[in-house]
Amino acid sequence: MPDFTDTLRPAEPQGPSILAQERAGSNVNTDQLANHLLSRNDFLNRQKKILSILEPIPVFCKKNQLNMARPDRYHLGLARAKTLRRLSLKHGWDRDDYLMADYLMDEMGPYALHVTMFITSIREQCNDEQRAYWLPKVENWEVIGCYGQTELGHGSNVRGIECQAKWDPKTKEFIIHSPTITASKWWNGALGRTASHAIVVAQLLLPDPPTGKYKSYGPHQFIVQIRDMKTNKPLDGIVIGDIGPKYGYPAMDNGYMLFDQFRVPHSALLSKYSGVDPNNGTYIKPQNAALVYGSLTFVRAQIIMHARLILARAVTVAVRYLSIRQQFPDRDSKDPNAPEQAVLNYPTVQIRILPLLATTFALHYTGEAMYKLYYGTREQIEKGGDFSRLAEMHAASSGLKSLCTTLAADGIETCRRAMGGHGFGGGSGMIALNNEYLSKPTVEGDNWMITQQTAAYLIKRMTEVAKNPRLKPTDSVDVQFQDFVANKSRSHDFDILGNPLELVKAFKHRASYLSYQAYHARVLQKKPWTSMMISLHKLSRAHSESLLVSNFYNAVFESTPSPPLDAATLDVLKVLFRLFALFTLDVSASEFLLSKALSIERLQNVAPAIQDLMAQVRPHAVRLVDAWSIPDYLLESALGSYDGDVYNRLFHKAHKENPLNQLTFNPDWRTEEIVMGEGEENARRRLEALALGTTGHEQFNVVKPKL
Amino acid sequence: MPDFTDTLRPAEPQGPSILAQERAGSNVNTDQLANHLLSRNDFLNRQKKILSILEPIPVFCKKNQLNMARPDRYHLGLARAKTLRRLSLKHGWDRDDYLMADYLMDEMGPYALHVTMFITSIREQCNDEQRAYWLPKVENWEVIGCYGQTELGHGSNVRGIECQAKWDPKTKEFIIHSPTITASKWWNGALGRTASHAIVVAQLLLPDPPTGKYKSYGPHQFIVQIRDMKTNKPLDGIVIGDIGPKYGYPAMDNGYMLFDQFRVPHSALLSKYSGVDPNNGTYIKPQNAALVYGSLTFVRAQIIMHARLILARAVTVAVRYLSIRQQFPDRDSKDPNAPEQAVLNYPTVQIRILPLLATTFALHYTGEAMYKLYYGTREQIEKGGDFSRLAEMHAASSGLKSLCTTLAADGIETCRRAMGGHGFGGGSGMIALNNEYLSKPTVEGDNWMITQQTAAYLIKRMTEVAKNPRLKPTDSVDVQFQDFVANKSRSHDFDILGNPLELVKAFKHRASYLSYQAYHARVLQKKPWTSMMISLHKLSRAHSESLLVSNFYNAVFESTPSPPLDAATLDVLKVLFRLFALFTLDVSASEFLLSKALSIERLQNVAPAIQDLMAQVRPHAVRLVDAWSIPDYLLESALGSYDGDVYNRLFHKAHKENPLNQLTFNPDWRTEEIVMGEGEENARRRLEALALGTTGHEQFNVVKPKL
Known part of the structure; x- marks a missing residue:
């Protein structure tokens, strides 16, 4: 129904022109960076191809999801799952196409286990006869x-x-x-x-x-x-x-x-x-079930790559909206009519969002490194029967699964809160994202439990190194541990602000220190395992952070980026590396102090350095999130859409699409009538049944929204 | 429909017998402690009285809420709000009765603003003529x-x-x-x-x-x-x-x-x-609107008292369930049949839950202190026109609102995750709790923004003290600041592990140090306000934590508890004080090191001390949460019910009450039919309309659940 709101516009400046300015103000090469990040499995072209198929299909429309009853969500989920299956045959999708559709549809549906755990068990746990019988039935659904x-x-x-x-x-x-x-x-x-x-x-x-x-x-x-x-x-x-x-x-x-x-x-x-x-x-x-460990690493590399895209989604919404949202003029301004500031200009907002932006890249390079490790190890096993790297790979994957999914889960909520009131609203696109992803710290190995596996491995390696300081290194941590043991009592005070490599060394040193402490307690002092659990968890985190920092460093400082990057773009990634590493260090600063990786004097300069790095990242924030290439269909967010037309989208979503606005209610407490005209008796029976869950309400005389 | 599951029981040991044992193993006087915590406004009797009225009324049944469509939640909310209004007249409820009903009903409904912000504006902003016209209409609804x-x-x-x-x-x-x-x-x-x-x-x-x-x-x-x-x-x-x-x-x-x-x-x-x-x-x-500040403090005291009950609710569910849930035998056990351990026995679970249990008490004593401050200040103003404490009170209330609602919001999610898979399920009672409470860090003053008010006040006081180190103290922080300024460069290394008062001093010292740094940057170095925002936020947090620690200390060490407590119960509260303070200190350890409140050597002993304190609290955990007296109706949690019958409740809730289980579906992807027998054409139209939100589905031929 047309009304006077149809001619209204948001107050100046308009969101789209703000984002256009943000994009014009940065020399990050978005297309190139997108290609750099998402080249694996032809991701970008595949995304485009599948999106164009899904988006026009009515059952894939997401806009009414938050209004729906839970049973209806299952009904719709089954309809969607069936449609996906039919589309995959019609268009001859391969497995990657199907997974892309699943990613874009963004809903765990009733067939999700069929194509994952079920089929995997059939493939990997059946003997030949069983597989011959079951696999065709399963693959043909x-x-x-x-x-x-x-x-x-x-x-x-x-x-x-x-x-x-x-x-x-x-x-x-x-x-x-x-x-x-x-x-x-x-x-x-x-x-x-x-x-x-x-x-x-x-x-x-x-x-x-x-x-x-x-x-x-x-x-x-x-x-x-x-x-x-x-x-x-x-x-x-x-x-x-x-x-x-x-x-x-x-x-x-x-x-x-x-x-x-x-x-x-x-x-x-x-x-x-x-x-x-x-x-x-x-x-x-x-027989030896060692290969299972290998595939677990692959699954966990996928979890990390997924975590980076989930976090990128939250950061995309936050960066775009917070660039557009304006609030309060500068407190020190002498001008009474000074304009309000973009919220993202406030350091208290930057400190919540920009390190998370850096984290998306940290997760990416570690996910890539894990894929490489997995494929390399598999080749070693298949070609030479060499299982020696399995334990290291498994240990790394446990701690990283725990850390990376925690970073993403906490990061979503940090982004949501930074967006204030609108972050709490349905137009944010953060509600389902948060609700779904919060399962990840628990499933596929609880994040507080699997860190024991990482810690146990590190204690084992430290025990070997302590026993024989000159052993021929077999695992990556061996050299690091040998170095630590040789200089155990030395104060280092790494030059973390001047030299990025020293940042890597500081993280390794702290992880080695905690490994040594754990080895000392467990092997020498024979402390009960349970009593050590908190420090084991910290150890796993320290080691995993060290891996994230090392892999990020290697990717942007030590290797030629592939696919390649402009120097200007690479420079921004180098700033993001320092931001990620310093921010992560600052969160656990006391561990760096205790391990003597750092002096108190140097720590005093960390917070100002972080603020300075954030100021360097700020002008590139919009282009950096653009590079993650999350389509609007997946964002499902009025706040985070590519064009920045935040307020028009928020308003029209509420004004045109909210089914609650199709009915008129009777607010008078003296009558039990709820919907105008439905009558008291009808309303009482209907609402009681609703509360008790004893029925749908089709037998009641409900005034229904008009089509 | 009866089936073979009706005769099954959970595996031994049964939840109720575990909780009975837990309760038998502690000498905390639950009833006395409940009375101590909840004596204000006759809370416990009122809760009992109102609960007995609400619980039998069908529209107040909560069990179907998570299944319902959002528009239906409003319909039901309006029916409930009307019922509450009619009950309040029928039973002659006063305002506290009404608020209790609201608290137990646990739903922000369509009349919520009428009885709060709307009526407050009418009362406080109307002139006499306006009030005479409007107030009767508003009060009579x-x-x-x-x-x-x-x-x-x-x-x-x-x-x-x-x-x-x-x-x-x-x-x-x-x-x-x-x-x-x-x-x-x-x-x-x-x-x-x-x-x-x-x-x-x-x-x-x-x-x-x-x-x-x-x-x-x-x-x-x-x-x-x-x-x-x-x-x-x-x-x-x-x-x-x-x-x-x-x-x-x-x-x-x-x-x-x-x-x-x-x-x-x-x-x-x-x-x-x-x-x-x-x-x-x-x-x-x-005219002078200073009184508005006073009532803001009152509102914020209420927010803190509310935060403690919200957090207590989450901790209640977690402590009860995690005492019952068993997982893994002791890793060091030589017995292959060693029993599984209660999850709450693991230090990695304790470190997430028990400091939060301590936090509920910390919030309580600070809420009480704020009420006292508010009433004291109001009396000073009304009797003597003395407005001098308003600024201090307002500053404290801003920082505390920010800190306490953040602690509660984060605490809910920490409890939820600690409960693993079942924490993610609808039987946890944590879904609505989390979803609702996550508004609090944003509303009534955004938690990252209002801390500026606290910091600005502290800078102002520090400026006064620095200008005149011998000034006659007017505000509580003045003495603390004078002491700091006099000994600015001294290393303290407070005896935080041996002496609880030294813990209080360490927190004050760190807050004073950050105040001095902020004063130095702003007043002497003239740094832009915006550039200081992160450190201002940290300052507010440090000051607020110092208030929480001081108020907790005063309540359990310096005063005679009122209503009184047994020595044994008080001893447990003293342990909780130390746990809260040391845990809080450890989270921001580097600030204590930088301010020289603490040496690195002493910090090394903090983590073991925390673990030791948690071991002391563990046997009392169930009785301590019992004291918060959260009724099962409010918990709405299979995991957290008083009787501990976790698994029977979880199972029967799913098996008997889930409407989705009343229908049979057609899982074959080759047909578009969703509910068995509804037909393809009907299903297609129905599901498309659902996805697009263009209609209810009453005109479709849906097989509905039987009554």
Whole structure:
């Protein structure tokens, strides 16, 4: 409906002209930098290609998502997932195309586990016969699968799961059974309402030949049909459901599942590495499962690369909006009509956003380094059977997964808060981003738990080095540790402000110091592991930060950027390196002091140096986020759109698209009527049912919004 | 529907027996401590009384909230708000009763601004005549009001608002007008769909007598009828709507509003302090508005007391659940069947939760101190016209609002993450808590902005002290500053581990040091204010932390607790004091080192001391959270309920109450059908409309859940 607001414009200056000025004021080569960052797998062209297909399709429209009931989010999620599958066939998408569509659609849907964990288990855990049977069905999506490992009472400690698969020697079947409520499968994506089949992880129980008493051989994977292929109802002896609303992932049917003495054939046990002899029920031991470690590193490199794009998304919104948003004139101005300042000009805003901007690049170069490490190690293994770098790679990947997902998760919220009121609003695009990403510090290894793996590895290497200071280095940290042990008591006071390489050395020194402390406590003093957990976590963080700083340094100072970069652009990246490293150092300054990497006198100059570096980055901030090439469709943000037309978008989104504005309400407390004209009795019954969740409200006389 | 899960129980040990053991293992006197913490305004009895009224009423049932569409949340919110109003009359509730109901209901609803900002403006900004006219209508809820200050383009800087109220000398009316889109009122609660009247803050424009040119006299408050009293439609010349979904507050209709040359009478300008002469259109200047500062302090004391209960709620859930949740046996155990440990036994979990438990008490004692300061200052003003403590009180309240709401907001998320997977689930009770509370760091003064007020005050006091080191102290910080200035270059190395008073001194010293640095930079070196902003923020934080530590110390070491506490209980509070202070110190350790409050050698012992204190608190954790007396109805948490029956609650909530589980879906990607039996064509139209937000879906043939 047209009204007088149609002719109004935002106050001057307009957002688009501000962003145009910002872009004109920087010599960062955006296209070149975009290509430098996103050349892997032809990312930019692929993004363009897939975006043009998705964006016009109505079910992929995101604008109503925040208004919707959770059950409807699943309905829509299933419709979208089906559409994606059909599109992938129609357009002949490869796996990277499909993943790009998933990234742009930005929704974990009901098929998400089918194409990841389920298919991976089929590929990697089946013996040849099993794979020949299942893989075609899975690849043709004749069955829809999910992965059932975690339980209501059991998450990180897989050995603790209660679900049982007991071998019945008479029928040569496994009896899958949930002895308790806590044995219920829980959280498993796509299980709740969708999947026909599940990989079920259960304790393998086999009878001990002499006594016949059952003994557990630990968790194993079974493939189990869980629903009828026609009706999609759970099979007899299985109870399944969706676990209900969560912080994020409304379109995903995370499920629960219990078994009541449910029988599956011998062939259900996925038997690539281990198995059960069907003739005598004895266990066939697993082969070396070392390769699993390798693929975990690959998954974690992907997590870091994903984290950089997630953080880049938040920083993109923040940098664009905060360049446009103006607030307060300069307090020292003598002019009573001095203009308001762009919020991003305030150091208190810069200190929250610009180090995060630098962090996106730090994550990028470490993700790249991990891919290289992974491929290099795989080649060593495949060509020469050389497994020597696996432990190092695994240790690095654990600590980095923890640190990088924490940086991204915290970074999103920091950006959101920096945007003040509008950051709290639905036009920010930050609500779903925050809600979804906050799962990442927990899944794929809890961020406070997996750091123990990194610390244990570092203690082991330090023990070797301390035992034999002249050992031939096998791992990357060995040289660093040898150097530390040789100069243990020396005060260094690295020239971190003058020389970027000294920054790298300071981070290595602090990590070595904490490694030595941990080695001393654990190996020499025999301290209980549990009592050391906090310092082990700090050690992992220190080592991981050292890796981030080293990889960033190597990329911008030591190597020729590939794809190449202009000198001016590279110079800005060098400033970002120093900003990232100094900011990170400042957060844990006392550890650098304690390790004597730094003197108190030098520390005093760190905060002013950070402020100076931020002033250098500021003019390039908009172009730097542009380089991350996050399309508006993915940002879904009135605040962060490329064109900067913030206020028109915010206003018209509310004024034209909010379904709540289609109804008129009765605000008088003396009547129970809610929607004007619906009547008291109707309103009372409708609202009670809504509160209790006992019904939809189709049988009530609700005035519905007009089309 | 009964099934085999009805007979299943969680694995041993059961949650209730674990919590019973925890409670038996501590000598903290829970009832006494509850009374000590919650004696103000008869809190505990009132909570009991109101809870027993609310809990049985169907519309107050919270269990379906996370499933609901946002528009439905407003519908339900309005029904609840009406019910609360009717209950308050029926039971003769006073204001504290009503606020208690609001607290327990835990939802910002469509009447929330009527009973706060709107009524406050009427009471405090009206002249006698206006008050006599409006107050009865407002108190009888004949009109429903809201408060319209912030605009789309203007938040913290109230002087920047664009909405105009231009005096028309001919008609003796004000013409209220929105010249731009950014002038739209925005965020104003209860405006979107509910309120009939608004306090509108607009630039008062009056003609300059000689030229007739209009000049702004700054923002003033006007009372404006905005909707028709019968139809509840906006009046001609006004466009109003709800701004759409937000991070939190789904039941609140935060609104937007624009005026097109809308005329209001002279009496619309609230004229207690200033006004316009209707005869000649000249401005009547405001009287001293100093009392406004006083009430701001009161509001901020309330914010801190609210923050402590919010944080206590998160910590309650975390402590109870993490006592029950078991994960991994002790890594050093030689026993292969060693039992899994309670998660709260791990130091890496304790370090996240137990300092926050200590923080709830720190916030409490500072909230109490602020109430005392407020009432004391008000008495000084009313009895003796002594305004001298206003500036100090205002400065303290700004920094504390910033720090305390940040601690609570961050603390909720820390608790949530510490609970791993179940912390991400809807059974945690943390989703709404997090979503709502994350507004607090922004509203009532942005947490990064208002710290400037605290810092400016401290610089002013330091300037006075530096100018005249022997001045007669007028403010609390004066003595502290005099002491610092006299011993400026001394290294202190306070005995923070041995003597709790030395902890207080260390915090004061660090705050004084930063005050002196800021004074030196601003007053002596004349540095630009903007360039100092980061250090000003740090200064405010240091001062506020010093206040939290001092107030906590005074309450548990220097005074007789009132209401009284057993020695054993008081001893635990003393441990909590040391934990809070040392943990807080450790987070900013480098500032203590730089200020020479601490030597590096002593800092090395801080982390082990914190771990030792946490071990002392651990056995009392469950009883300590019990003392905060958060009822299950408010927790709305399967993880945190008083009885500890975690897994039964989580499971049955999903299995019995999730509406998504009432439908069967068609997972086959080859068909567009979503709900089994609805047909392809119907599904396509329904889902497209849902995605585009163009309709409800009542005209579609949807299989609805059975009642």
